Amino acid sequence: MLSNSERDRIICVTNRKLCAIPLEQRIEQLAKIGIKKVILREKDLSEDEYTALAEKLLGISGIELYIHNFPNVARKLSIKRLHLPLSLLNEEICSKFETVGASVHSVEEAKTAEKLGASYITAGHIFATDCKRGLAPRGLEFLKAVCESVKLPVYAIGGITSDNMQSCLDAGAAGVCVMSGLMARGAFFSDGKDDL
DSSP states (O other): OOOHHHHTTEEEEOOGGGOSSOHHHHHHHHHHTTOOEEEEOOTTSOHHHHHHHHHHHHTSTTOEEEEESOHHHHHHTTOOEEEEEGGGOOHHHHHHSSEEEEEESSHHHHHHHHHHTOSEEEEEOOSOOGGGTTSOOOHHHHHHHHHHHOSSOEEEESSOOTTTHHHHHHTTOSEEEESHHHHSTTSSSTTSOOOO
16 A cells, blocks of 8 residues: 555546546546546547546546646646646746646656756656557666756656556656556556555
């Protein structure tokens, strides 16, 4: 079982296609066990569909919702947290939001995100994952190099489980991002349960 301080270091990255129940119900379950930070990823949705889903999640008590890829949706819904691929990150966007994260895949990209004003970065993929099937993981040495190259909080992403989370923290990560393991009930937790 994870401690409260460990749960505070987890960012849930959504993928409603992995859920056996509606996404909003799964996020409610995760909020009850202390998973608070949620990046609403859902890359396949149109902006209108994404907005409607974000509005549903905004009604869930106790979560911090991060909008992914849609700055206009964040503005429309008055959400001050945004997560972007590095290609969309710029100083203007960083100046208009309270928190802006960026996804990076190299030390150079991490340094660029920091220069542009990102608040935090996600670095990956660290371990083998179905989301990046066929692509070799970058590993813990990569994660350590990224963490040492910037002053920003770095969150490890890709193949994170409760069994390997500590190794990411030991490499210098501020926390971890988890998609598959949190979208499928019990998958992240080594005992197969998530205290629900």
